[in-house]
Structure formats: structure tokens, C-alpha cells
Amino acid sequence: MDAPDPPIFRAVTSSTRLLYQLLKAINFTNKVHVEITEKGIRFSTDHARVMQGVTHWDKSLFTSYTTNIPAPEESNGNPDDEDDAPPPSVIFQLSLPALLETLQIFGAADAAARQARSDIDPYRSTNLRNYRSDAFSNQTLGMSNGTCSLSYNAEGDPFSIILEEGSVKTTCNLTTYVPEIPEDIPFDIEDLGFKIITQAKWLLDALAELAPASPEKLIITASKAAPYLKLTSVGGALGSGGIDFAQGKDLLETFSVRKKKWSQAFKFDMLKAANEAMRIATKVSLRGDGQGVLSMQFLVEVGGEGGGVCFLDFRFVPYADREEEDDDETECEEGEHGMEVDG
Amino acid sequence: MVVLNFTLSEDGVAVLHDALACMFKFSDEVCLEARKEKLMLTTLNISKSAYVCYSFAATRFFSGYKFEGSPQYREKFSCQLYIKSLLAIFRTRQGGGETAYGRDASIERCDVAIDDGVGKKSRLVARVSFRNGITASHILPYEVKAPTHAKFNKQEARNQWAISSKTLRQLMDHFGPGIELLDINTDEDSNLVNFTCFTEKVQKRGGANSETVLKKPLHTNIAVEMDEFDNVQVEDKLHIIISVKDFRAILQHAQITSGELATSYSNPGRPMKLYYAADGILCEFILMTVGEKDAREPRQKTARPNASAKTPRPELDAASHRASSMSNSACQQALPDPTPQTVAQPPQQPQNPTSSRPRPPPAFHLRPPQQPPPGTAQSEDSLFMGPAPHELDDDRQWEPINPDEDEEEEENARLEWNSTSDPNISTLRISSYLQKSSTSTEDTPSDRLVSGLDPTQRLSQVRRFGLFTD
Numbered sequence: 001m002d003a004p005d006p007p008i009f010r011a012v013t014s015s016t017r018l019l020y021q022l023l024k025a026i027n028f029t030n031k032v033h034v035e036i037t038e039k040g041i042r043f044s045t046d047h048a049r050v051m052q053g054v055t056h057w058d059k060s061l062f063t064s065y066t067t068n069i070p071a072p073e074e075s076n077g078n079p080d081d082e083d084d085a086p087p088p089s090v091i092f093q094l095s096l097p098a099l100l101e102t103l104q105i106f107g108a109a110d111a112a113a114r115q116a117r118s119d120i121d122p123y124r125s126t127n128l129r130n131y132r133s134d135a136f137s138n139q140t141l142g143m144s145n146g147t148c149s150l151s152y153n154a155e156g157d158p159f160s161i162i163l164e165e166g167s168v169k170t171t172c173n174l175t176t177y178v179p180e181i182p183e184d185i186p187f188d189i190e191d192l193g194f195k196i197i198t199q200a201k202w203l204l205d206a207l208a209e210l211a212p213a214s215p216e217k218l219i220i221t222a223s224k225a226a227p228y229l230k231l232t233s234v235g236g237a238l239g240s241g242g243i244d245f246a247q248g249k250d251l252l253e254t255f256s257v258r259k260k261k262w263s264q265a266f267k268f269d270m271l272k273a274a275n276e277a278m279r280i281a282t283k284v285s286l287r288g289d290g291q292g293v294l295s296m297q298f299l300v301e302v303g304g305e306g307g308g309v310c311f312l313d314f315r316f317v318p319y320a321d322r323e324e325e326d327d328d329e330t331e332c333e334e335g336e337h338g339m340e341v342d343g
Numbered sequence: 344m345v346v347l348n349f350t351l352s353e354d355g356v357a358v359l360h361d362a363l364a365c366m367f368k369f370s371d372e373v374c375l376e377a378r379k380e381k382l383m384l385t386t387l388n389i390s391k392s393a394y395v396c397y398s399f400a401a402t403r404f405f406s407g408y409k410f411e412g413s414p415q416y417r418e419k420f421s422c423q424l425y426i427k428s429l430l431a432i433f434r435t436r437q438g439g440g441e442t443a444y445g446r447d448a449s450i451e452r453c454d455v456a457i458d459d460g461v462g463k464k465s466r467l468v469a470r471v472s473f474r475n476g477i478t479a480s481h482i483l484p485y486e487v488k489a490p491t492h493a494k495f496n497k498q499e500a501r502n503q504w505a506i507s508s509k510t511l512r513q514l515m516d517h518f519g520p521g522i523e524l525l526d527i528n529t530d531e532d533s534n535l536v537n538f539t540c541f542t543e544k545v546q547k548r549g550g551a552n553s554e555t556v557l558k559k560p561l562h563t564n565i566a567v568e569m570d571e572f573d574n575v576q577v578e579d580k581l582h583i584i585i586s587v588k589d590f591r592a593i594l595q596h597a598q599i600t601s602g603e604l605a606t607s608y609s610n611p612g613r614p615m616k617l618y619y620a621a622d623g624i625l626c627e628f629i630l631m632t633v634g635e636k637d638a639r640e641p642r643q644k645t646a647r648p649n650a651s652a653k654t655p656r657p658e659l660d661a662a663s664h665r666a667s668s669m670s671n672s673a674c675q676q677a678l679p680d681p682t683p684q685t686v687a688q689p690p691q692q693p694q695n696p697t698s699s700r701p702r703p704p705p706a707f708h709l710r711p712p713q714q715p716p717p718g719t720a721q722s723e724d725s726l727f728m729g730p731a732p733h734e735l736d737d738d739r740q741w742e743p744i745n746p747d748e749d750e751e752e753e754e755n756a757r758l759e760w761n762s763t764s765d766p767n768i769s770t771l772r773i774s775s776y777l778q779k780s781s782t783s784t785e786d787t788p789s790d791r792l793v794s795g796l797d798p799t800q801r802l803s804q805v806r807r808f809g810l811f812t813d
Contacts (some may be wrong), residue, residue, distance in 0.1 A: 202477060205436070205448055209471075209479045212431030227478075238428040239483040248476020 008069060008090055009036045010151040011062040016163070018302060018310075019057065019148075020103040023096065025277035025298075025312050026053030032096040033179055034159070036152065037089040038067050044184075045096065050317040051270045052185045053277070060308055070155075090152065093177035094159055102161050102172040103148075152176070185315040191290040193262035194222035196229055197254035197283060200298055204278035206231050206243040207271060213238040217319065218271055220294065221263040222286075228255060229286075233268060254285075264292045264318035274298075277312045292318040346420050347377045347457040350407035353435075353450045356471075358404075358600070358624060360433040362397045365596035367426045369393055369589070374490035376421040377457070379410045385490050386426075392631040393589045394493035403623030406452065413460060420457070422485040424467065432469050432481045448473050459487070493629045495616045497607070502577040504536070505605035506567075508597035508619065514538060514565050515591055522563070524633065525590055528582040529575075535566040536575075540587060573603070583611050584633040593617055593628050600626065608632065 013019065026032070026045045035042040040058040059065040069088045146165030153160075158173035210218070216235030222228065227244035229252060234240050245251060274296060278284065281298035288294050298312040351359060362384060366373055369388040376383040382405075384397045401408040412418065436448050454470045467483045518525075518540050526539040541562045569575055597604045601621040608615035611632055618627040 201448075202475070206477065206479075213428065213481070238425060238431075239481060241479065241481040243477060243479045245477055247472065247478055251476055 006068040007066075007151050007153040008155070009041075009067050010064075010149065011041075011059070011066070012064040012147055012149040013062045014147055016103045016105075016148045018061065020100065021276075021280050022055045022057070022300065022310060022312065023100055023103065025274070025280060026055055026314075027096055027100060027276070028053065028273040030096055031093045031177065032099065033091065034094055034176075035089050035091045036067060036069065037087050038069065039087070040065075046185075047270070047273075049183075049185070050267075051273070052313075052315045053274070054184075054313040056311060056313075058308070058310070061302065061310070090155070091179045092152075092159070093179050094174050095177075098172075098174050099161075102163070102170075102174070105163055105170055105172075185293060185317060186291070187287075187293050187295050187315055188289040188291065189287075192258060193288040193290055193292075194257040194286075195254060196222060196252050196256075196286045198229075198252045198286070200278045200281040200284040202245075202248075202251055203284050203286075204275065207275065207278070209243055210236075210241045210268070211272065213241055215240065215268045217265045218268045219263060219265045220286075220288075221261060222257050222288065223261040223263075224257045225260075228252060228257075234265075253283075262288050264288065264294065266294065266316050266318050270316055274314050277314065281312060294318065344411070344413055344458070344460045344463075345456050346411060346413055346416060346459045347382075347455075348407070348409045348411075349382065349401075349405045349455055351453045351455070352406050353452075355404060355406065356433050356450055356453050357435050358621075359399075360430065360435060361596060361599055362624070362626070363426055363430050363433065365592055366395050366397075367430060368592040369395055371426060372423050373426050373429065374421060374423050374488065375485075376419055376490050377410050378419045379412075382408070383490075385492060387491055387493070388589075392586065394629040396492070396627045396629075398625040398627075400623045400625075405623075415460075420459070421488060421490050422457070422465070422467075423488040423490075424483060424485045428481075428483050432471065432483075436473070448475055448477070450474070457485075493614065495614055495629050496609075499613065500607040500609045500616065502581065502583075502609060503605065503607035504575040504577060505573045505603050506571060507602055508594060508604040509602075510567075510571060511604060512594045512598045514567065515594060517565050518563060518587065522561075522587050524584050525587045526582050526584045529569070529577045529579055531569075531579045533566075534569045536569055536572060536577075538565040538567065539563065540565075574605070581611070583608055583615060585615060585630050589628070589630055596626070600624070 023032070023043060026043065028051070029045045029047050031045070033042075033044045033046075035044070038059075040056055040061075042054060042056045044052065044054040046052045069090055071088055146163060148164075149162045151160050151162070156176065159176050161172045161174065163170045163172075207218075210231065210233040213233060213236030215233035217233070219230075219232040219234065221230040221232070223230070226249070227246035228249050230242060230244040232240070232242040249255065277296075277298045277300075281300045283299040285297040285299070286294065287297070294316040296314040296316070298314075300310040300312060302308045302310055363373065366384065366386045370386045373384050373386045376385065380401050382399045382401065384395075384399075386395050387393070388395075399405065401410070410420070412420075433453070436450060451472045451474045453472070456468045456470075457466075458468060459465050465485055465487065467485050468480060469483070470478060470480045472478050521542055522540040523542040524540065526541070527536065528539070529536050539562055594604070597617075597619050601619040604617060604619045606615060606617045613632065614629050615632050616627060616629050618625070620626065
């Protein structure tokens with residue numbers, strides 16, 4: 001199979017902060033699927049098959065990136081990438097909390113400083129939320145003179161992360177697990193019910209506005225007429241609420257709705273899990289397909305080398321039945337949709 | 344139909360939020376009472392020792408205010424809400440001024456409407472419009488409930504003073520840690536007003552013999568020149584004691600709201616009123632004070648905090664019988680107070696204000712190991728009740744302890760004199776039940792009546808037989 005010498009994968013980067021942030025954004029489960037291809041690494045997490053988060057680290061994020069992926073063999077159990085069939089890839093699972101911990105070794109001091117800064121004065125109960133994503137500020141990004149190298153020597157070997165800073169060298173070997181066949185939540189790009197691009201900040205604000213009532217469900221409605229985008233929370237202990245963009249259509253940079261209305265209900269906690277991504281991202285693209293699956297794609301701006309960007313992809317599967325009156329209408333529409341597409 | 348409809352500007356939201364945050368330190372719920380000319384937020388803390396009332400003038404505070412009386416609510420409308428949910432709605436949002444995208448997320452206006460009526464869900468609908476065009480609407484359920492107000496007799500309150508709240512707030516920094524009570528007294532000779540803070544918390548030490556020592560044997564006294572105060576009219580050397588926690592909460596709010604804080608009070612044990620006003624908002628706090636004699640009862644381990652003090656509560660004027668029964672049950676819950684240390688906590692039981700009985704002294708006069716708070720006048724050596732002769736005839740002293748009430752405190756129950764504000768069983772006849780609905784001051788727990796024994800003869804009548812030596 002592999003020559004013992006060249007490792008399957010080896011990459012070096014000087015900042016773990018970004019990687020840490022991106023992984024933290026999809027941190028809602030214990031295991032993460034890692035897929036290494038020539039182009040980059042893809043991390044994906046899945047929660048009960050109804051929620052999925054993916055982050056793709058392009059090779060340009062690293063200072064050096066080499067792969068020696070073995071060509072796929074007949075008997076090889078490695079499943080191919082779903083999106084690109086030909087490129088060979090290596091897939092395994094890692095423990096996400098462990099991975100996050102190791103990446104934090106360097107940034108530990110920053111985390112403490114951040115905690116201290118966000119201390120809330122006990123007398124005032126106003127929430128001071130820090131909008132500035134401090135993932136990319138100088139002090140958090142750059143470790144003074146450290147390097148982090150990720151390597152995967154051979155199949156079955158542990159995934160090793162070596163962090164060197166000054167004279168301290170930390171080696172972490174994370175056990176790799178056999179991958180479960182990761183099926184992406186199906187999202188039909190050809191069959192978009194709506195597409196909205198807006199700033200991630202507004203989405204974060206909207207969810208923060210609705211969160212205090214601890215709602216159970218969040219109903220997302222995109223409609224051609226006002227209110228263009230409406231988020232309604234129901235089932236809360238302290239009441240219900242809603243956010244609408246009726247007056248703020250220009251906040252939605254791109255706005256297109258196929259039929260009169262697209263409305264689905266999701267579990268509020270699932271969307272809340274994407275808060276971290278909303279916090280660090282600049283823009284978000286919301287898309288809903290005919291089946292009702294919601295896709296949230298966050299654009300994270302990476303400072304530094306040439307203003308690169310990173311994407312965080314989330315997909316959510318909605319509740320099957322809703323009790324609201326709109327149900328019948330929506331379902332009919334979707335039914336039609338489905339038939340049109342299939343036909 | 345919309346019973347109440349008002350609009351707040353961004354500043355209004357901030358002020359309302361501060362008021363709610365202050366109230367949150369006292370209680371979890373707030374009672375909103377709307378009238379044609381003003382909106383009142385009132386709350387009472389769980390031990391009924393503090394009452395907070397904020398009045399917002401309709402025209403001056405709100406950008407728009409409209410109260411439409413419905414047939415059901417002609418003059419006023421009142422409901423009860425959770426402060427937590429209101430706080431979440433009315434919090435100030437970050438402006439995000441540095442964003443390059445122009446629009447910020449600060450509040451432009453906030454419209455609140457209360458929808459009530461037959462066949463309609465009772466809902467408070469708050470629509471917050473942000474400057475960037477996003478609109479958030481929150482729908483809160485509420486409970487229609489009459490508020491309880493505390494009455495304060497202005498005529499009775501002869502003592503008063505006023506001071507800049509900032510100065511007072513600075514004083515608080517000097518308070519020691521872990522203090523509970525604040526004793527305010529004046530000294531005309533030296534032209535000083537003293538703020539003494541201390542705590543009555545005791546700690547058990549030694550397993551077998553329940554020795555108790557003061558947990559924090561520290562008295563901090565801050566003397567302020569009387570000139571710093573305005574409008575001082577106080578009885579010299581009068582000590583009045585209030586809870587520090589409440590005082591701190593009040594000062595915190597006073598500092599950001601207004602310049603001057605005014606107080607008026609009468610005797611220790613009678614309620615004390617602190618108030619200040621700002622543009623369109625009037626803030627009043629009525630606190631229960633601890634009587635000077637009752638300030639130190641470190642030995643009291645019984646569940647009844649009122650064993651220590653005989654001080655009456657502010658007379659609560661309940662607007663309806665419902666409220667009185669609610670306060671009754673809340674009172675009952677507060678009674679078996681499991682914290683034996685908070686002895687000097689103001690009592691829950693009121694004294695019938697029209698009672699002519701003199702106040703019986705507290706059960707134990709134990710000298711605490713440390714220097715007692717200044718100004719305490721009682722004899723400190725007596726371990727037993729040493730009432731003044733004329734007070735001996737109080738039949739209430741001789742009441743048996745009712746063990747049934749202290750289910751939780753069985754181990755602490757001791758035979759003690761229940762010479763407290765517990766209403767005398769013998770007088771608790773039907774009349775007191777009737778009184779309850781009118782004044783609701785007799786928060787007599789009904790079960791106590793049942794288990795008590797009526798004395799068959801008044802003490803005063805048997806004294807002449809020489810049965811009691813004194």
C-alpha cells in the first residue's frame with residue numbers, strides 16, 4: 001500500500017486560532033469526520049442526521065501542505081468523496097473535543113484574556129455582546145513564533161499534531177476511528193425554494209433576540225412580499241416572539257424567493273448551535289430547497305495571506321409536520337415541487 | 344381590545360431596563376399597573392420586607408401613551424409579569440458603531456400593547472424596531488392580578504434627610520464584606536451621621552454544646568458630616584436599621600437615575616421610605632426596618648425569625664381579597680425560614696397597629712461575644728427575659744410553642760417564649776378573619792389558630808395571687 005516513509009498527509013501552519021475557531025463552530029457532536037484530499041481537509045460533523053456542519057480548509061490556509069494519498073484500490077474500504085468522485089481521499093474520524101483541546105494549547109492565554117474581557121459587571125444585567133469577531137485580531141491569530149504541524153502517516157496511524165513554540169514542543173496523537181459512511185444531508189441546489197444572502201450579524205442578532213424565551217421551534221419564512229424574511233419562535237417558556245425584515249429589506253443583499261412563500265420549522269436548539277459560526281462569519285447565505293432542507297453557508301474572512309475566505313456549511317432538516325395553518329399550503333407547494341423535479 | 348398602548352424611545356427603553364434590573368434584585372415578578380396618567384411598576388420581595396414602586400408619568404416619560412379603559416378595567420389595569428422576560432425585551436442593544444455597513448442595531452422605538460378582553464388571549468405584545476429595519480416582536484402572557492401596595496404614613500415619619508446619591512454610593516465601597524445590616528444614626532454633638540454596618544450571622548462552633556459566635560465580628564462605621572445632607576430633621580441618637588442588600592440595590596439605581604435620594608422614617612421598626620425622582624419617573628422604596636432592641640438576637644435558632652422582633656410591617660393595603668390570601672400563603676411559606684442566622688431579618692408577622700399592648704421584649708437577651716452595635720439600650724447581661732414590670736402582663740409570653748409548624752426545623756425547636764408578634768391566640772377569633780379582608784395586615788396563618796390554646800384567664804388577673812415572683 002503505502003511506502004512507509006512519505007506520510008499520507010502533512011501540513012504546517014503558524015496559527016491554530018483560525019483552525020480552532022472553525023472547528024469550534026461545528027462543535028455540536030463528539031466525533032468529526034475528517035477527509036483529506038489534495039485540495040484541502042474537510043471536517044464534517046453530524047447530529048442525528050438532521051443537522052450537519054462542514055468546514056473545508058483549503059490548502060492555501062497552510063504554509064505547507066503535502067499529501068501522498070494512496071490511489072484507491074478495489075479492496076480499499078475508503079469511500080470516495082461525495083462531491084468529487086475521482087480525487088482520492090483519506091477519511092477517518094477523530095474525537096472533536098480532543099482535537100479542539102490540542103488546538104487550544106497555543107491559544108490558551110488568549111482564551112483566558114478573552115474571558116476576562118467579557119466579564120459582566122454584576123450590577124448591570126445588560127448583555128454586552130462583542131460583535132467584533134476576535135478570531136482574526138492580531139493578538140489572537142499570531143502566535144509569536146510557533147508552528148503547528150498536522151500529519152497522518154499511514155492508515156490507521158494516529159493523527160498527530162505537533163505544536164512547537166519556542167523551545168516547547170508538544171506532540172498530540174489523536175486516535176483515528178473508522179469512518180461511518182458519511183452521507184451528506186441531501187440538499188438540492190437545483191431546486192431552491194429561496195436564497196437570501198445577508199450579514200451573519202443580523203442572523204445572530206435575530207436568534208439572540210428570540211433565545212431568552214427558550215423557544216422550542218423556530219419557523220423560518222421567506223416570502224416574496226413583506227415581511228421578506230421572518231423568524232418566528234414558538235413554544236417558549238416565557239412567551240413567543242418573531243423577527244421580521246419588513247422594514248429592512250435592504251439588509252438582505254441577495255433576495256430571491258421562488259414561489260410565494262417558503263416556510264419551515266426547525267428545532268431552535270439546532271440553529272442555536274450554529275451561533276459560533278454566526279459570530280465569526282461575515283456573511284451568510286441562506287438557502288432552502290424544495291424538500292425543506294435549510295442550508296446556511298457562512299463566509300468567514302481570513303485575514304493575512306491575500307484575504308482568503310473560508311466557508312462553513314450547515315444543513316438542517318426541518319420538522320416534518322407543523323401545526324400552523326400554513327402547513328397545508330406549504331406542503332402542497334412542496335409536493336408540487338417534488339413532482340416537478342422528479343418529472 | 345387594546346387596553347394599553349405605549350411607545351418608548353431608545354432612552355426610555357434604557358431607563359425602563361434599569362428600573363427592571365433594580366426590581367429584579369428584589370423579586371422575580373413585577374406588577375404592572377396602568378392608569379390614564381401614569382404607569383406603575385411595583386414589586387414586593389419575598390420576605391415582604393421591601394416594596395418597590397416606580398411611577399412613569401404618561402406624558403413626560405413615554406413618547407406615546409394611551410390607556411383605554413375597557414368595561415372591565417375602567418380606571419386602571421394591572422397585571423403581573425416575569426421580570427426576566429421583560430428584561431430580555433428591553434435590554435439595550437449594541438449599536439455596533441464601527442461597522443462599515445452603516446446601519447446599526449440600536450433601538451429606534453419600542454411599542455408595547457396590552458391586549459386583553461373577553462375571548463382573547465391575554466398578551467403583552469412588544470414590538471422593538473431597530474434602526475436597521477429589523478423588527479422584533481415579543482408576545483408575553485401575563486396574569487391579571489391586583490397589585491399589593493405598601494402604605495406609608497407620611498405624618499408619622501418625622502425623621503428625614505436627603506443626600507446626593509453619588510456620595511452615598513461611594514460610602515458603600517467602604518462597607519465590609521459579608522455585611523447584612525446597616526444602622527443609620529445621628530449624633531448631633533459631633534454633627535455626624537453614622538452608618539454602621541454589621542452582620543448578625545452566627546456560626547455554630549463546637550459540636551455538642553451549641554456555642555455560637557458571630558460569623559463576621561466586624562463593625563464598620565462610616566461617619567458623614569451632617570452638612571453633606573440636605574433637609575435633615577432627625578431625632579438625635581435614633582438608630583434605624585435596614586438591610587444592606589436592599590440599600591445597595593437602591594443606591595445602585597439611584598446613582599444612575601437621579602441626583603438626590605431622600606428618606607423619611609419614624610421609629611425603628613416602622614417602615615422607612617426612600618425616594619427619588621428623575622425626569623418623568625418617580626422611584627419609591629419602602630423598607631422594613633429592624634427595631635433597635637431587636638437588632639441582636641444571635642441565639643435565636645428557631646425557625647421563626649419574628650421571634651426576635653416585634654416590629655410591625657408596613658400595612659399592606661390589598662386591593663382585593665385575593666391578594667390578601669396570596670400574601671397569607673406567601674407569609675406562611677416565609678415563616679419557617681430555615682436560616683437561623685438571619686435573625687434580625689424583619690419579621691413577617693405584623694402587629695395589629697391598633698393593639699394597645701406594649702411590645703413584649705424579645706425572648707433572649709444574649710450578649711454576643713463581641714461588642715454589640717452601638718446604641719443598644721437593653722441590658723445585656725440577662726439571659727432570660729427581663730421585661731419591664733409593666734410588660735409582664737402580656738399573655739402572649741406564655742403561649743406554648745406549636746411544634747407542628749416547624750416541620751423542617753424539628754431539630755431546632757426548643758422551648759422558648761413565643762413573645763413575638765404572633766398574634767395572641769385568644770384574640771384571634773373570627774374578628775381577625777374579618778379584619779383580614781380589609782387591612783390584610785393580620786397575616787395570621789390559619790393553621791396556627793387551630794392548634795393554639797386559648798388562655799383561660801388573663802395574667803393580670805392572677806398576678807395578685809402571688810403566683811409569680813418578680
